[in-house]
Amino acid sequence: MKAHPLFQNRRVAIVTKHQKERAISPVFIENLGCIMTVVDEIDTDIFGTFNGKIDRVKNPMDTLKDKCIAGLDWLDGELGVASEGSFGPHPFIPFITANEEWMIFMDRKNGIEIMERSISTKTNFHQQEIGHLGELFSFAKRIGFPEHGIILKDTAEKAKHYFDKMHTYEALIEGFYRLKRVSSSIIAETDMRACYNPTRMAHIQELSQQLTNSILAECPQCQFPGFKVQHVISGLPCSFCETPTRKALKHIKECKKCGYMHTLTYPNGHRKADPGNCDRCNP
Ligand SMILES: [Zn+2]
Ligand SMILES: [Zn+2]
Incomplete structure (x- = not known):
């Protein structure tokens, strides 16, 4: 430690x-x-x-x-x-x-x-309209139920009927049928709360x-914590036409206490950007 x-x-x-x-x-x-x-x-x-x-x-x-x-x-x-x-x-x-x-x-x-x-981009965030149990099961499999939670709700913009405490397949099936009785269409979505x-x-x-x-990360001048990149300046030139691109040209670290600044040019180790990132070569 x-x-x-x-x-x-x-x-x-x-x-x-x-x-x-x-x-x-x-x-x-x-x-x-x-x-x-x-x-x-x-x-x-x-x-x-x-x-x-x-x-x-x-x-x-x-x-x-x-x-x-x-x-x-x-x-x-x-x-x-x-x-x-x-x-x-x-x-x-x-x-x-x-x-x-x-x-x-x-x-x-x-x-x-x-x-x-x-x-x-590693996320199982997903939402799908569910017509029958088979669809619900394939949704459940896809998002990693029951380790990952599922929310079932009606399709109204502000859902009135809502189930989110189903941690077994039995509970999921029960939730589906209870919702089916009050709503003709059902939406399943991944429960994104961290614990589920x-x-x-x-x-x-x-x-x-x-x-x-x-x-x-400490400020080299006053040792205040949090000496990190506060500003990113874009404009790394295109390797084909030299036009400034949206890729980072400079990273600027700034101390929030004493204002000391450190500028790093070519922060990603490249002096030129791929033409694929250039608005002129690849509009
Ligand atoms: Zn400082
Ligand atoms: Zn270019």
Whole structure:
């Protein structure tokens, strides 16, 4: 176990109702030597849910901050960690489904706030209209039921009838027939709450590692934690026509305390971009 002088033996609140501590705690204990406490008293659903029962009003970064602060206020704590995810088309490759996760670490005593984001195409996020049991079974197999959960609901935009506590095939079949009695059409979707979705839980664990790496990265001038890339400057020239592309030309790290900056040109090790990424060669 490593220990960080700023965080060792200090209590860090994990604000979650969906057992995310299973993914987050081991990584934080291992990398920072802190003590983890779960705060599950906050109704995190009020900040918006994945299943559309409650719409999200703010962007994921602000939502996440609100959630973390609510947990810290409840505990009267200084250190907190919270995460937030969304699912849908990949932001850069629209035909692929992706899971975007955000995670924040806050230290209110030292004014530290570090946020990380990760996009993974390893997700079983899926939704399908179900006409008969055979379709439900193939859906269940496809998304990895019963290790991964399923939600059944009617097709109304704001579903009135909703089943999400089915952890066996017997319960799933029962849910299907109960819903069939009140709704002519049924939608099945993957339960994306972390505790019912091991694929997502693994992604949250990876993001915890990424976040602790950022926490451990210190400013070379003042040793403040979180010295990470804050700005990406695009414009890596095309290898064929020299036109600036959207690929990264520079990464700029910036210390949030003393303002020290470090610029890295050609951050990905290439001096030219593939013409496939060029709007002129490949419009
Ligand atoms: Zn600094
Ligand atoms: Zn070009």
